[in-house]
Amino acid sequence: MCAAKPKSTAGLLGWFRVRTGWTRHWGVEALGAAMTQRKVLVVTFVDLVDGAGGPARAAVAVARRLHEEGRLVGIVSPSADPEAVGLPRALLYSPPHPLVHRVIQRILSFPSQLSDSTLRRLRETLFDFFLSRSGIMRHSDTVLFLKPAFPRSADRASKAGIQSWVWASILHPHFNRDRILEEREKWRVTGGQAYTDPRRITALERFFSRVDHILVGSSLARRSYLDHGIPEGSVSLLEQTFAIDLRAFEPPMAPHEGEIFRVLHVSQMNLIKGIGYLLTAWSKLRLDSAELVLVGSMEPGIIDLCERLAPPSTRVTGFTRNVARHYAEADVFVSPSAADLHPYTVLEAMASGIPVIVSNQCGISAAVDHGRNGFVYPHDDCEALAGHIRWCQDNPIELRKMGLAAREKARNFDQENFAENLIRAIDEAPG
Structure with a gap:
């Protein structure tokens, strides 16, 4: 037996709500x-x-x-x-x-x-x-x-x-x-x-x-x-x-230890992210026992850049949902943006206790206290970027202190x- 349609507007609304959901x-x-x-x-x-x-x-x-x-x-x-x-x-x-x-x-x-x-x-x-x-x-x-x-x-x-x-x-x-x-x-x-x-x-x-x-x-x-x-x-x-959701990104229980010095970048990689500058700086360094890890999807143009510029010490992972694992394995995070206002990955790295190196064309560089929890450099200065990366490898004790300071700074941005x-x-x- 079908229910009769109500005559009032309120009743009609209720009838429609029940019948359709x-x-x-x-x-x-x-x-x-x-x-x-x-x-x-x-x-x-x-x-x-x-x-x-x-x-x-x-x-x-x-x-x-x-x-x-x-x-x-x-x-x-x-x-x-x-x-x-x-x-x-x-x-x-x-x-x-x-x-x-x-x-x-x-x-x-x-x-x-x-x-x-x-x-x-x-x-x-x-x-x-x-x-x-x-x-x-x-x-x-x-x-x-x-x-x-x-x-x-x-x-x-x-x-x-x-x-x-x-x-x-x-x-x-x-x-x-x-x-x-x-x-x-x-x-x-x-x-x-x-x-x-x-x-x-x-x-x-x-x-x-x-x-x-x-x-x-x-x-x-x-x-x-x-x-x-x-x-x-x-x-x-x-x-x-x-x-940043501080509960989703936390420093590892034990300090990162390993023979490999890892530099990490995470993003949906396109030309605005400045990947060419990072690859150029990394090629100049020729560091021993070091690895550059690029995590995230890539535009075809960025794939072409990697094929032309990335040295063998570069590892490309592609897209992954388990980004926290890469933060836990990294020594320093780099955001070389050519023009990027809100790269959340910078704060994710800081919340994970990782020092960050960001370009001055990265809007979130305002969160970085130069020399305390990371470094800020001119976006197209590959020599400056390379110098900051080298300093991080050469100063592991100071780098660990910077990681602690990065985590504390990230608390301001919950x-x-x-x-x-x-x-x-x-x-x-x-x-």
């Missing part, structure tokens, strides 16, 4: 909560699932803090696991419905002539399209974007009089584009299409022109926006806008501090 994904329950007590909507573009990386953990930390204060409208992401996030299912919103999202992902994953950068832009565009047409945004006083890629949604917020913020996880797109073009010419390789895609750059420009406030974590980042026409009053330098600083900046802003 879809309302939580389309934000109906979240909207009800938001209208009575919550004010901030958090938007990210990472899957909030168990084992997710640094950006996901940072987003969850912010959302949890807002939820504790009774101010969270919801958190928007491509997909989310309530148990992994630690928030009520009603506050997790995925545009479109996760089933539709999976179908779209499957279609886009079919073999095609589309480049990775084009597929990435299509995913961002679809996410932005559905979010901008959802009802959840209009019940917010503030939208906090943790990914600068959604111009339609930023435009929707602007027209609705909703204050919008973005935690800028990238340098200005024109800065990145120009640096990639320089790197291509220098190393004679292709790559970095995600940074030079004209349509994506246009979308990012439109996004940054729509949001009210841009939060950055370094003077390098702030200057990149000011130099490309963003009003000074719209860009705020916020200290400690980096986040997720709770990150969430507190970010929310305070929003609360203290005029208007």
Whole structure:
């Protein structure tokens, strides 16, 4: 026997909820909560699932803090696991419905002539399209974007009089584009299409022109926006806008001992990561009983660089989920970025008790106290990089002390501090 459809609106909503079970994904329950007590909507573009990386953990930390204060409208992401996030299912919103999202992902994953950068832009565009047409945004006083890629949604917020913020996880797109073009010419390789895609750059420009406030974590980042026409009053330098889960990365129980001196780099390697400079410096050193370990995926151009420049003492592992094992075996970590704002791996290494060597074009270099927990050098100075690596091998006792200092420094960048600083900046802003 079929249940009769109720006549009232409230009854109809309840009937639809029971019959379909879809309302939580389309934000109906979240909207009800938001209208009575919550004010901030958090938007990210990472899957909030168990084992997710640094950006996901940072987003969850912010959302949890807002939820504790009774101010969270919801958190928007491509997909989310309530148990992994630690928030009520009603506050997790995925545009479109996760089933539709999976179908779209499957279609886009079919073999095609589309480049990775084009597929990435299509995913961002679809996410932005559905979010901008959802009802959840209009019940917010503030939208906090943790990914600068959604111009339609930023435009929707602007027209609705909703204050919008973005935690800028990238340098200005024109800065990145120009640096990639320089790197291509220098190393004679292709790559970095995600940074030079004209349509994506246009979308990012439109996004940054729509949001009210841009939060950055370094003077390098702030200057990149000011130099490309963003009003000074719209860009705020916020200290400690980096986040690390200290529980996920800890120093090994016993100090690293071994005959091999290991230099480690971990990233999704593309031209922006400065791998050519690291390989050049490593080739100059010709160290005995030493190994350079490169962990992570590689663009074709980086594979070409390795084939041309990497000496036999270089080991390439490819992508792995067990990054902690490599941190435990390393003596020093190097981030030779040509232009990189938030390489989480630097903080992961520091939290693991490893001294770090980072370029001055790495936004997170602000976390490094030169000579105390690591070294900072000019990004294109291979001689300086080689000198710091050699010093680390020649001074194992001092290096171990630097590792302890790195761990202590990393404590300042735990997720709770990150969430507190970010929310305070929003609360203290005029208007």
